[in-house]
Amino acid sequence: MILRQLFDNETSAYTYVVADETTKKACIIDPVKNKTPHYIQILKELNVKLVLALDTHIHADHITGLGDLKMITGCKTMVGSLGDVSCASDSLQDGLVLTMGKLRIKVIYTPGHTADSYCFFINTETISYLFSGDTLLIRGTGRTDFQNGNPARLYESIHGKILKLPLDTILLPGHDYKGWTTSTLDEEKKHNPRLQFNKKSFIEFMNNLKLPDPKIMDVAVPLNLSCGGKNIN
Amino acid sequence: MILRQLFDNETSAYTYVVADETTKKACIIDPVKNKTPHYIQILKELNVKLVLALDTHIHADHITGLGDLKMITGCKTMVGSLGDVSCASDSLQDGLVLTMGKLRIKVIYTPGHTADSYCFFINTETISYLFSGDTLLIRGTGRTDFQNGNPARLYESIHGKILKLPLDTILLPGHDYKGWTTSTLDEEKKHNPRLQFNKKSFIEFMNNLKLPDPKIMDVAVPLNLSCGGKNIN
Numbered sequence: 334m335i336l337r338q339l340f341d342n343e344t345s346a347y348t349y350v351v352a353d354e355t356t357k358k359a360c361i362i363d364p365v366k367n368k369t370p371h372y373i374q375i376l377k378e379l380n381v382k383l384v385l386a387l388d389t390h391i392h393a394d395h396i397t398g399l400g401d402l403k404m405i406t407g408c409k410t411m412v413g414s415l416g417d418v419s420c421a422s423d424s425l426q427d428g429l430v431l432t433m434g435k436l437r438i439k440v441i442y443t444p445g446h447t448a449d450s451y452c453f454f455i456n457t458e459t460i461s462y463l464f465s466g467d468t469l470l471i472r473g474t475g476r477t478d479f480q481n482g483n484p485a486r487l488y489e490s491i492h493g494k495i496l497k498l499p500l501d502t503i504l505l506p507g508h509d510y511k512g513w514t515t516s517t518l519d520e521e522k523k524h525n526p527r528l529q530f531n532k533k534s535f536i537e538f539m540n541n542l543k544l545p546d547p548k549i550m551d552v553a554v555p556l557n558l559s560c561g562g563k564n565i566n
Numbered sequence: 567m568i569l570r571q572l573f574d575n576e577t578s579a580y581t582y583v584v585a586d587e588t589t590k591k592a593c594i595i596d597p598v599k600n601k602t603p604h605y606i607q608i609l610k611e612l613n614v615k616l617v618l619a620l621d622t623h624i625h626a627d628h629i630t631g632l633g634d635l636k637m638i639t640g641c642k643t644m645v646g647s648l649g650d651v652s653c654a655s656d657s658l659q660d661g662l663v664l665t666m667g668k669l670r671i672k673v674i675y676t677p678g679h680t681a682d683s684y685c686f687f688i689n690t691e692t693i694s695y696l697f698s699g700d701t702l703l704i705r706g707t708g709r710t711d712f713q714n715g716n717p718a719r720l721y722e723s724i725h726g727k728i729l730k731l732p733l734d735t736i737l738l739p740g741h742d743y744k745g746w747t748t749s750t751l752d753e754e755k756k757h758n759p760r761l762q763f764n765k766k767s768f769i770e771f772m773n774n775l776k777l778p779d780p781k782i783m784d785v786a787v788p789l790n791l792s793c794g795g796k797n798i799n
Contacts, residue, residue, distance in 0.1 A: 378756070513570070
């Protein structure tokens with residue numbers, strides 16, 4: 334399996350390129366529209382063919398590259414069914430398994446940060462990876478105060494689904510604001526401050542964060558509902 | 567082997583924490599002074615003991631965390647012998663092998679970016695890693711116009727030493743300014759524009775870059791010669 338983590342400095346967002354070494358089929362997770370030329374370069378240089386572009390959820394802080402990548406490469410695009418994104422080729426569903434050669438990407442529905450949040454789980458012979466979007470971050474979690482976010486559902490998604498996966502799974506989050514690139518589920522279970530709360534305290538904590546809205550939310554969400562404005566240059 | 571890559575947003579510098587899983591002995595490569603509390607946190611949470619802190623070279627763009635880490639953890643510190651860093655516990659030498667439990671870190675002298683530049687090579691049973699400092703970057707190289715940098719020597723270090731290592735080695739650089747986190751030697755050999763030059767053209771190219779001096783060079787270099795000003799708060 335080929336794996337590349339890419340960082341967008343402006344929004345502290347992580348994007349992932351994952352490819353099957355045998356068939357050279359590739360998938361991209363959470364691409365950022367402005368970085369599309371980078372993705373095209375790296376796909377070409379890795380000698381892989383993009384067949385699938387996924388968003389873990391409808392982003393509020395950056396504009397998705399799904400539309401541009403679909404237009405340039407002809408890849409399939411998928412987002413959560415609740416996103417109502419008519420420009421996507423297909424909908425993510427809990428339990429769906431996406432195959433690329435020998436690679437199996439298991440789709441796990443993890444609402445809470447938003448109502449349309451999904452995680453992607455890859456279990457190779459030697460190692461497992463969880464692409465967690467903004468559901469679980471390194472020593473943090475996504476916020477729950479817009480886009481039908483819900484702290485009780487986030488708690489259930491993390492404790493009832495994510496922490497039931499093998500704890501040596503490598504965590505590959507959708508953001509990091511302090512420069513950390515990876516973690517493991519075991520590390521987060523033990524050391525993520527938000528995972529130490531019981532459900533009641535977690536809900537209380539999340540409801541009292543009082544964070545400002547993301548700077549470009551009013552632009553990003555509508556554009557992301559059309560895959561990043563694929564007809565807009 | 568435990569491996570964590572950490573990014574300093576201000577200087578686009580990468581720092582690495584490497585630890586042996588059995589003995590829990592850890593090493594840190596190119597720590598940034600301002601991030602010391604992060605390193606102390608992650609070492610504690612990974613339940614490993616810092617025994618060694620290494621700089622690939624005397625940095626001109628950020629202040630090293632070697633002095634602070636030595637003071638806080640009692641770890642050994644090592645920098646290149648040409649650095650004339652009296653506060654370091656010991657000097658790096660070409661061919662030296664540093665052991666931490668089962669881990670072997672091979673020191674490779676790679677002058678060119680500076681006269682005191684070293685790379686660190688770890689070859690596990692399944693995978694090899696090169697911590698390349700500023701000698702080889704992803705699709706780039708370090709500059710050669712100060713601190714006794716020399717493009718001919720950089721060319722020799724890259725082509726005569728680094729590219730003689732197994733080409734599937736994972737490249738872990740000292741910086742990246744575009745958000746790429748890792749590469750492989752094979753990728754760089756094929757796609758790094760600066761590695762496509764012959765020696766004469768490379769020297770000409772490097773001598774004509776005309777880059778501005780790093781912003782904090784006049785502060786960073788003297789401080790780094792005292793391990794980041796270990797007696798300065």
